[in-house]
Amino acid sequence: MRLNAILVLGLVLVAPLPATAVTVTTPQGSGEVFARADLFDLVALLRLTGASVQFAPAAGSYSVTLGEHEVQFTPGGSLAVMDGRLTPLPGPVRLLEGHVVGSLATAATLLAPLGWTLHGSLAAPELAKVGQAEQLDVAVVRGTTGSTVIVRGTKQKPLVTATQGGVTLEFAAAVELTHPVPAEAELLGGELHQNILTLRLASGIELAGSYSLDDPPRFVLRLARAAPAAPLLTPRGGPLVILDPGHGGEDQGAKGPGNELEKDITLAVARATAARLQAAGLATRLTREGDETVPLTDRTALANRLQATVFISIHANSSAAKGAKGAETYYMSADASDPQAAQAAAQENAGAPKDTVQLILWDLAHVANLNNSARLAREIQEKLNALQSTRDRGIRQAPFYVLTGATMPAALVEVGFLSNPDEAGRLLARDTQDQIAAALAGAISDFIRNPTPEPTAAVTPSP
């Protein structure tokens, strides 16, 4: 009897569990979509909109096209490319029983650029075409003193409230987002609930101001790092040199064969350079005074806030090519430094004729700054070349994160290769550090005291 009972129960229990399906309501009717708990078949959902969904095995990604819009995502990933914009998804895309699934929030994010929204409950989701509500496009532009959040597409002036760790924008009428709120260093993302847009800010970042602009209609929020405990003094009158010892604290930088640490060498060279500059009568400040972690953006921000005359970031190099040796000096790529500031200026000043003049003035200042950065880099490199033991590797342009947004002539110098055993040994020697410091101080002094621009002012952007 007991055996029979077990057999009957077993037969019932091993019968295949039912796959669940939910009915998704669409403007044309409805469709069945595979679902498990809070995960939905994304491909089926997307196809209900009439979009073409193709999987490219070689790329490992799905491509969704509807009209002019294109969305790409990959199973196992949490990023999507939406109309050319790399966008984080609220949750990962997964494979489940042969279906490509994601949460409702992920589905809604993928649907947004296609002009569709997803409403309703987990049991009865509703697909709808984007309606008459204002379509907001939230963009972030990183600036020198903080990011600017631009909410395009609204004529409303929302009620702005600074909250713990964020900002809320309450609109009088319902709004919709064309894209998810982008995430970057200072703005961590955001969510829209009907007419309230909540923006999440990074630690230490606060709302510095907000205003609305017309033509085209947009609302602008300025973010800034919270004021430091001790206010920094802007130098009055004379030039100020900011020396940035690369890395520091938990970020050790490159390591030499004898475990020489880049962060120690850069600090020693920066201190020695500062001493020489101060002895020559030039005010100098370091971005870090000891072995501490300082974010890259804070280093440039310090120089901007103090309206420094020059900014020099000091590093020691490393290469997978073990024979690499020598010093090289970099300044910002023209094509890398232009877009952010230009974009900020253009987006904040679009429309009015006076803005064109401002843009031209900005462009002239930027080109002059780039030319001066090139001259500063050349001064440094020439002085380093004069050191007997240092091989010239020339000056170059590259998109350095720490130089982005610097509003003064700025350069990054690699004083030698820690990956080269001979050079690593020399870089650790006090004599070599003093020689490098003398070269840097001489170059900076010459640059500041001889401000004559070169006759050939044009800078060719790196290809």
Added chain:
Amino acid sequence: MRTARSYLAVLLVAVGLAVVVFLARRRGPIPPPTTITGTAAPTPIPGQLVLFFPGDDSFLHRETREVPEIPAGNAARVRLVVEELAAGSREGHAAALPWAAAVGAVFVDREGNAYVDLSPPPPDAIEGTDTELAVAFATTNSVVANCPGIERLQLLFGGQQVATLGHLDFSRPLAPKLDLVAP
């Protein structure tokens, strides 16, 4: 009598479970699994790739490599180029990607941007500007050189958008830098 009661109890349990299964199935028909529609299989075209690897002189050096098949689609071609680059130089140059980099997803958009997701480098794999320049521009230069229509490349690491690996700005697609290529 006791046996009959036992059979009845088992029968009741079985009927109960069957009812549960029946009701669950009424929630909706089982949708067919998502059909994965593949793009047309590319025609094998044997050919050459031009790859860039770092040298001792801090320049990137061209290396031509025969491959049995160059895929027709750009996404597949981008993957091939980066995988060949990750496999290392055959002419003695240093590694462009100095860790066992695996290529994850590849995206190619209509703006001429390619996005390649690489397995993240271990903490000490990328040290120094030159190493980072090689990662960024050996990859970008190689992809742009071999994939018509691709103008910029953004590297992702471990499925994440990364602002920097310590020096360079990786937060957006990079254009190739031909001034880094050895004359």
